[in-house]
Amino acid sequence: xxxxxxxxxxxxxxxxxxxxxxxxxxxxxxxxxxxxxxxxxxxxxxxxxxxxxxxxxxxxxxxxxxxxxxxxxxxxxxxxxxxxxxxxxxxxxxxxxxxxxxxxxxxxxxxxxxxxxxxxxxxxxxxxxxxxxxxxxxxxxxxxxxxxxxxxxxxxxxxxxxxxxxxxxxxxxxxxxxxxxxxxxxxxxxxxxxxxxxxxxxxxxxxxxxxxxxxxxxxxxxxxxxxxxxxxxxxxxxxxxxxxxxxxxxxxxxxxxxxxxxxxxxxxxxxxxxxxxxxxxxxxxxxxxxxxxxxxxxxxxxxxxxxxxxxxxxxxxxxxxxxxxxxxxxxxxxxxxxxxxxxxxxxxxxxxxxxxxxxxxxxxxxxxxxxxxxxxxxxxxxxxxxxxxxxxxxxxxxxxxxxxxxxxxxxxxxxxxxxxxxxxxxxxxxxxxxxxxxxxxxxxxxxxxxxxxxxxxxxxxxxxxxxxxxxxxxxxxxxxxxxxxxxxxxxxxxxxxxxxxxxxxxxxxxxxxxxxxxxxxxxxxxxxxxxxxxxxxxxxxxxxxxxxxxxxxxxxxxxxxxxxxxxxxxxxxxxxxxxxxxxxxxxxxxxxxxxxxxxxx
Numbered sequence: 001x002x003x004x005x006x007x008x009x010x011x012x013x014x015x016x017x018x019x020x021x022x023x024x025x026x027x028x029x030x031x032x033x034x035x036x037x038x039x040x041x042x043x044x045x046x047x048x049x050x051x052x053x054x055x056x057x058x059x060x061x062x063x064x065x066x067x068x069x070x071x072x073x074x075x076x077x078x079x080x081x082x083x084x085x086x087x088x089x090x091x092x093x094x095x096x097x098x099x100x101x102x103x104x105x106x107x108x109x110x111x112x113x114x115x116x117x118x119x120x121x122x123x124x125x126x127x128x129x130x131x132x133x134x135x136x137x138x139x140x141x142x143x144x145x146x147x148x149x150x151x152x153x154x155x156x157x158x159x160x161x162x163x164x165x166x167x168x169x170x171x172x173x174x175x176x177x178x179x180x181x182x183x184x185x186x187x188x189x190x191x192x193x194x195x196x197x198x199x200x201x202x203x204x205x206x207x208x209x210x211x212x213x214x215x216x217x218x219x220x221x222x223x224x225x226x227x228x229x230x231x232x233x234x235x236x237x238x239x240x241x242x243x244x245x246x247x248x249x250x251x252x253x254x255x256x257x258x259x260x261x262x263x264x265x266x267x268x269x270x271x272x273x274x275x276x277x278x279x280x281x282x283x284x285x286x287x288x289x290x291x292x293x294x295x296x297x298x299x300x301x302x303x304x305x306x307x308x309x310x311x312x313x314x315x316x317x318x319x320x321x322x323x324x325x326x327x328x329x330x331x332x333x334x335x336x337x338x339x340x341x342x343x344x345x346x347x348x349x350x351x352x353x354x355x356x357x358x359x360x361x362x363x364x365x366x367x368x369x370x371x372x373x374x375x376x377x378x379x380x381x382x383x384x385x386x387x388x389x390x391x392x393x394x395x396x397x398x399x400x401x402x403x404x405x406x407x408x409x410x411x412x413x414x415x416x417x418x419x420x421x422x423x424x425x426x427x428x429x430x431x432x433x434x435x436x437x438x439x440x441x442x443x444x445x446x447x448x449x450x451x452x453x454x455x456x457x458x459x460x461x462x463x464x465x466x467x468x469x470x471x472x473x474x475x476x477x478x479x480x481x482x483x484x485x486x487x488x489x490x491x492x493x494x495x496x497x498x499x500x501x502x503x504x505x506x507x508x509x510x511x512x513x514x515x516x517x518x519x520x521x522x523x524x525x526x527x528x529x530x531x532x533x534x535x536x537x538x539x540x541x542x543x544x545x546x547x548x549x550x551x552x553x554x555x556x557x558x559x560x561x562x563x564x565x566x567x568x569x570x571x572x573x574x575x576x577x578x579x580x581x582x583x584x585x586x587x588x589x590x591x592x593x594x595x596x597x598x599x600x601x
Contacts, residue, residue: 087111088490089199089209093179094123096463096479097215098166099144102173103483109490114175115199117184121170123217125163130243130262131269133159136372139295140314141321141474144169148310150303156292187429188212190458195500197459211459211493211501213486218464218475218548219419221426225257227395230413234397237413240266251275252411255400257392259285261369263416264376267385277385278400278408280392284358286342286365290372324472325553328366332523332531335365349377358387366523367535369471421446421538421548424462432457433502445541447512449503449568450561451550452482458500459493461486467515468557469548471539478550481558488564499572507568518551 088104090097093116104112120126135142139152142162147169153161170176184202191198191208199207222239224230230237236247240262253276256263263279264287271277303310327334342365350356359380380387390402401407420426430438436456448454451468452461463482470478492498519525524546526534539548550557 085208086113087209088113088211088213089197089207090114090213090215091185092116092123092215092217093118093121093170093175093181094125094215094217094220095166095476096123096217097213098170098175099476099479099483100213100215100463100486101175101178102144102146102169103487105173107487110178112178114179115183115185115201116179116181117202119181121175121179122163122166124220124241125159125166127220128159128241128243128262129245130240130266132265133262134265134292135162136261136290137321137474138317140310141317142476144476145314145480147172148303148307148314150307150310151300152295154292154294156290185428187431188460189429189431190433190460192433195458211461211490213461213463214424214465215463216424216428218421218469221420222415223418223420224415225417227257227392229395232397233395233410233413235411235413237415239415239417241419247412249274249412253409254278254412254414255280255408255410256414256416258282258416258418260416260418261371262418264371264373266414266416268373268375268379271379271382271385275384277382278388278410279380279385280388280400281358282389283363283368284361285368285371286339286361287345287371287373287376288338288342289345290374292374318473318477321473322553322555327523328472329518329522329551329553332364332366332521335523336531338370339365346377350381352381355380355387358389363533363535364523364526364531366471367526367533368537368539418538421541430457430460432460444543445545445547447508447545447547449508449511450482450485450557451478452485452561453489453501453503453508453569455503455505455508458502461489466547467512468550470554471549473554477554478557481554481561485561485564489569492564492566492569497566497572498569500570502570503568504570515551516546519546522551524549524551 088109088111090100090112091114093114097114097116098121101112101114104110118126134154134156135158136156138155139157139161140148142157143149143152143165149165149168157165170179185199186202187200189198189200190196194208195210197209197212199209199212201207222241224239236244238244238247249270250273252274254270254274255278256267257280259267259279259281264285267277267279303313327338343360346356346359350359359377379385388402388408390404390406392400393403394401395413396407398411399407399409400413424430424438432438432441432454433456438454438457441454441456446466448462448465448467451465452463454460454462454465463479463486464475465482468478468482469475489501492501523532524535524537524539526532539546541547
């Protein structure tokens with residue numbers, strides 16, 4: 001039907017919307033679409049009510065997502081208080097934020113700003129500089145698929161090399177001009193009347209954005225244990241993610257609290273420098289050989305000359321890692337093979353039966369993070385290293401007292417106690433529609449729709465959101481999948497298919513109900529059987545809800561996210577008929593019932 005020429009077509013007077021002027025038409029009792037009109041077409045009276053904006057230049061490039069000229073190119077203007085408005089605000093300049101920015105640039109969009117709280121990009125790879133810091137995902141896999149690097153020096157890249165790679169990618173895509181450093185966002189609030197977000201920064205500055213994409217990461221806030229008397233300790237005490245390089249550990253008695261992913265990397269590095277090393281362990285991890293080795297010059301030459309060879313090797317590594325998810329998510333019995341391998345590795349190095357028993361886990365592999373190291377077990381056998389499994393009763397000015405009554409002198413305390421689980425509202429106030437807050441909505445644990453969108457928070461997207469973490473593969477695969485999904489959603493705004501993007505509450509609820517059921521067969525749902533021994537981990541919220549990990553293959557996530565479905569989101573809020581010249585309500589009844597929610601793949 002050609003609705004443009006339909007005899008029953010009726011169009012309302014032009015309406016003012018944030019940043020544009022729109023026209024609503026009705027055909028035979030049904031609303032069809034809203035047309036954008038040139039500003040000059042509606043007369044000076046309406047133009048006078050609109051904010052001054054820079055018109056796109058005549059040489060504007062077509063938007064590769066919509067096929068249309070990008071109407072949302074950077075139209076920044078400075079208001080009286082010095083704030084700058086932008087169409088899309090990206091929070092964080094780590095792997096996630098950079099990937100989102102590059103995705104927008106590839107889609108022909110430049111109307112965004114990356115707000116980074118620190119003085120440089122890099123995210124976790126900027127913050128974590130402890131000795132021995134490296135990735136536990138193979139280098140070829142822990143990199144963008146669109147920016148493969150042939151020059152990785154080792155099987156598992158170190159922190160300096162990864163940070164250098166990120167800076168190189170940023171330079172290649174000219175992201176420096178799009179990043180505002182030292183810009184810590186303390187609060188974001190949805191303005192329903194204007195349909196935009198108001199971002200407040202440390203210092204009071206305010207910026208408005210139509211869309212907010214959070215790329216702050218899942219693990220970026222260090223977690224320090226609440227130990228009795230810790231504040232009274234007289235010596236240096238710091239978290240491994242905030243390593244104090246000015247503290248000389250040579251010959252000192254050092255206490256390391258925790259034996260997680262960071263600890264098993266820096267403990268072997270400092271053990272030969274310190275005088276005495278006390279390692280306080282609550283639960284032993286499952287540890288597998290890292291098998292890290294330098295990348296040969298021949299391999300680097302081949303990857304640089306034959307990119308296809310590197311892509312094939314990356315694919316092999318991806319599917320090898322993906323196979324582990326079978327034991328994690330569907331058949332915990334299969335983890336017995338990995339447990340035997342780890343136990344054999346431990347027994348071959350640690351001969352002392354007492355130390356062996358302290359290092360031997362008694363829970364199903366995969367329930368907690370599986371660690372890889374070639375030298376952790378060997379380090380624990382050193383004469384100057386003591387493994388202590390008794391509970392810390394009190395920290396004193398120059399010592400640590402354990403529950404068995406032993407007091408050990410200590411010069412330095414290093415916390416290797418991990419991070420706060422994913423929660424973007426932990427250090428930022430997020431207020432959505434109807435003055436709701438994300439902290440209150442997530443009181444019983446974070447939940448979202450595929451870790452990307454949250455009901456009640458229009459035009460707000462997350463990267464590495466709830467239930468999108470992995471315990472077996474590269475998180476960069478998930479980030480790239482999420483970016484492509486978000487780009488599709490943003491295209492709805494660019495073409496006026498939707499005026500705001502907000503996932504339906506019933507869709508989010510159905511998705512999460514189905515998601516939680518999938519954990520019933522996984523290693524993260526202990527039932528006391530021989531294959532699923534009792535286990536607690538930070539993957540599970542205090543409420544019992546699983547909020548961190550994706551309970552399936554990463555390929556399954558990609559399949560579910562490859563095409564965004566607008567029926568999962570609230571439809572365009574259409575106005576009721578009102579006399580000409582009157583303002584229309586911001587929220588109007590839906591014109592038709594929405595289809596049922598699709599269950600999680």
